[in-house]
Structure formats: structure tokens, C-alpha cells
Amino acid sequence: MSKRLLVALMILALAGTLVAGCGGKKDAKPGEQKAAPKLTFRLAETHPPEHPTAQTDKEFAKLVSERSQGRIKIDVFAGAQLGEEKAAIEQVQLGAIEFTRVSSGPLAEFNKQLGVFSLPYIFNSDDHMWKYLNGPGGEKLLKGIESSKFIGLAYYTGGSRNFYAKKPITKLEDLKGMKIRVIQNKINMDMVQALGASATPMPWGEVFSGLQTGVIDAAENNWPSFLSSNHYQVAKYWISDAHQRVPEVLMMSKVAWDKLSDDDKKLIKQAAADSVKIQRELWAKSEKEAEAKVRAAGVTVVDVKDLKPWQDAVKPVIDKYGTEYKETLAEIAAAGK
Template sequence: MKLLTKQPTVILGTTLSVFLLLAGCADDVKTTGNVTTSPQAEGKKYTFRLADTHPDNYPTVLGDKKFAELVNQKSNGRIKIDVFPNSQLGEEKAVIEQVQLGAIEFTRVSSGPLAEFNKSLGVFSLPYIFDNAAHEWKFLESDKGKELLSSLESSKLKGLAYYDSGARNFYSKKPVKSVEDLKGMKLRVQQNKINIDLIDALGANASPMPYGEVFSSLQTGVIDGAENNYPSYDSSNHYQVAKNLVLDGHQRVPEVVMISKVTWDKLGDEDKKIIQEAATESVKTQREEWAKFEKNSEAKVKAAGATVTEVTDLKPWQDKVKPVIDKYRSEYKDVLDAIDQARK
């Protein structure tokens, strides 16, 4: 009788022990969306998305991929970033909105459309504020340049790094030999107010539209021309329908690699450090790829029959857009002063 009274207790205790062991294992790994938690092993695992407008072999996308590779290496495979080029996740403005919400975690966008989300970035759309690439990068790497990047946090975005985008030039279906030739043309610009003012000052008509719509708009005559850098003029095939390029270099508008502030705030300090370091280190690769691509693009469009006109005297162009600088000078005074300082 004593044996019979003790046996259920042993069975019950064993069963309870197994149940608790299984419960403990179940708590050891939790998956929520694209985040996997494994606290006893290696910490959280993430799979993020990064959106880019440009084609797969474009310098910004190559920079994105280097960034993703470095994050993966530094996190020992815990953090994976999938790069989606070619506007697969949407055009820039729509993607920025999704990044603000945390629906897309990362993006690389031009600072041009970013000005509609954070006014501070509008300074880069002002014409002829940089003399050349060296002047631009001296400013971007200065304390004031870094401060501008940090200002994105007030817009639910976290700026991680600047990428190169060269100088922007006008191209059109009709020949352009001087600034006067732009008068009356319908020109596509990036979607921000300063760009519209710039085109108005040149005597042309501004047509803000997403980048992905430019080719068909040129083809069908909705617009007469647009403006961009050599690699974009090439990779977008715009040179096939707008064969006249004038090298006026009116803007140097850097690209920005960003993470959603929603996503950033959920990360631990170590993961934040990994992501920031990887973004900063990826800039070297992106700039090298940019320099190579720019040279190849120049050779390609010239070989394809595009007419490329060098501007030897910028003063008539600068005089035309001086009202734009004057209009925004007080708003961006401290930044413009820092840009002038970087010139010395």
C-alpha cells in the first residue's frame, strides 16, 4: 500500500519537471515579425529592408550592399539587410514616408526630396554653393555637416551617412548653349520648393515629378528636359531621349543613408554602434564606385551621340539664380557661413 501511495507523486513530479523544461525552451526563442530573440545564445536577430531608386549596379546601390555586408560581418550574421534597388519598394518620397512609419527600415535617398520632410536639408538644393567635390566633402565631414544629418531625427528619421552624387547638370531634347536657351522649357526637378524657385529664376517652367516618371515624360513630350548627374543621365537612359547635356554643375546634392527612427529606438546600444560604423565605413566604397561610374557614363553617352556642352563662364548662370540665394540666405545663414568657411 505504501508503494501505491508514493508512485503517483513520482510520476507527477517527473511530468512537472518535463513540462517546466519545455516551457523554458519555448521562452528561449521568440519570433515577432522580422525579429528573432535568442537571449541565451547570441541576442536578437534581425532581417531589415533597404530601399533604393537606382538600378542594381548603380554606385549608391553598391554602397548600400557594402553597408549591408559590413553590418552582417560586424554582427556575426545576426543582422541582415536586404537591398531592394530599382524602386522595387516605391519612389523616394513614398519610401521616406514608409521609413518614417517604420514599415521600411532603411533607405538611401537624395537630400533633394528630403527637404520636404526636413527643411534643414533644403540648403543642398541651393545653386552653386559648392565649388567642387573637395569643397562639398570638406563641408559634409565638418561638424556642421554632421549636425545637418542629425537634424533628421526630428522628422522620425536617423541619418547615418552621406553618399556621393556628383554635380547636377541640365539636359534637354533641344540644344542648350547658354542659360538663355532654357527660357520657356518644361524641366523636371526633384520635389522640393527650392528647386521650383531655381527653375523659375532661370526662366523655365518647373515640373516636379518622381524620378521613375522622367523617361516616359521626356519621350512623350510632357517635359522638354530634366537635370541630374552623369551616372543618372546614363543609367536611366535619359540620354536616349534628351541628347543635349550642358555641364553647368548647378547643384551638388548629396545622397543620404537613413534608418527609421522607430527602428533605431528599438535597437540596443551595441547594434546601433554596428550599424553606424558600417554606414560610415561604406562611404569609401560608394565614393570609389561613384568616381568610376561617372567616368564610364561620360564616355558612354558621348559615344552614343549625346552633345555635351561645357560651361566656361558660370557668371551668367549664377547671376540668374542670385534671387534664389537671396531669398533663402537668412533661413540658412549659419549653414551657408559654414560652407563658405569650408572653402578656405
């Protein structure tokens, strides 16, 4: 083989190597994009798996999986497997966990205006609350946590909070002198005091024994929690006064959010919005079932027909904290008209 021919063959071989090294399919079209990456995320949930909100988390994850054709997977860890609420919030803020569902109460640390939901009797009804949450005011509150590295995706209902006791309660005056367990929150403590009772801060896990031993006379929460905690076994009197409606929030870490494509952000946001209807339906069903079960177990249930005396009693609380939430309270009041 001549030297000139050998050089020519080497040049042809090198050219073929360069073409192969350019990557892509032989028939790749100009501007063709690579397939979007597969993503696996975690969602921290403090409620047990059977809780309506934990069930909704799974429905949200299912919607995301279906709409991304299995490309985006969200594993739901219920029952505080990834830590209690405070720990979950901190991990989401750092990006160690991508999603969580929490009460809006603790989020007041990151957007003070979310603390407005702790104020008593600010919503006339569930419909009033949702009219506000679905409006510009509710959206503004969700947006307010973004500066703390959270993306608020949607609100979920937490139902209404009501009082239950070991002694009969049929009217406001019956609360007088009762030792009532409250969340360790200044507004809650002031509210109970204004209603004539003695506020007793206590961890949730100690409430059953507290009622059983007489350390406290009463507590307050929603129907599903009253049932699942077994408090109905030792507190046989319930009064539906709906003193608070504290919504819950489904949120994502901004650290993880900022890495998503615009299309994936839109997909997740829409799946979250669509999961709200599912959660509200599951919650309504759970409330009815819980009420029926505790009634069957011998709990006496009283509905407050006239809330005005209750509202008048807590007016000092509204006056005390109202200046902090003046604009938000005005927006809530407007939504109720």
C-alpha cells in the same frame, strides 16, 4: 519502505527538480550573458540593382553581416520594390521598414535646413561639399531628423546636376526661352526662371516622351541618370554647370534603432561610415562610364569654364531663400575656404 524514508526521498526528488528548473549551464559563470538575438532587417532602395548606390546598399549590408558574424542580416530591396521614395520614408518613420536610402531633398520636410541643398551653386566643387558634410554642419543636419523618428547614418553622393537639351547649349544665353523639366520644387522652378528658361514641372517617368514629342526642350540631372533613363537618345546636348549637388542619406528607423544594444548601434554606424568610401568610388566610376557611353552615342558635351554669369543670374533666388538658411549657408561658405 517506512513512511519516514518515503518522505525523505520525495524531498530529494523535489530538490533536484528545483535545481534543474533554475536554468543555465551547470558550469555557468556568474554574470554570464545570453547570446545576442539574431536580427533581420529590410532596406528600401528606389534605384535599380545595377545603380552604384544600390550596389553600395548591398556592400553596407555585407559589412554589417560580416562584423556581426551573420547575426544581423539586412535584405536590400532595390528598384522601389517596397515603394517609391515618399512611401519608403513614411514606412521607415513608422518602423515598418528599418532602413532606406533617399535623396536629402524630401527630408527637408523633417528638417527644413536640408532644403539648402536645392539652392544653386552653393558648392564650388565635390570636395567642398564633402568637407562640409563631414564637418559639424553636416552632422548637425543629419541629427536634425532624429526628432522625426529617423537616424541619419551617413551621406552618399548624388553627383552634380547639369542641363541637357535637344538644342545646342554652349553658354547661359542658350537656355533663354527653353522649356526645361524640373522637380516640382519652388527653388528649382525659380532657379530655371532666373536662368532665363521656362520651368516645366513633370514626373521623371514622363521626361523621355516629353523630350521626344517636344513638350519640353531640356531637363537636368546627373550622368548616371542621363544614361539609364535613355534621355541621351533624344537630348544630344549636355552642359556641365553643376548647378546643384544634392547628397543622399542612408538612414534607419528610430523605432528599430532604439531596440538595438549599444554595441549593435556602434557596429551599424561604423559600417555605414565605412560604406561611404565604397559608394563614392562606385559613383565616380559610374559617372565616367556614363559620360563615355553618351559621348560615343553622339552627345555633345560642353564644360562651363566661368560660372560667375550663372551665379550672378541666380542671385535673386539665393536672396529670396537665403534668410531661411542663413546659418547653414555661412557654414557651407566657411567649408569652401
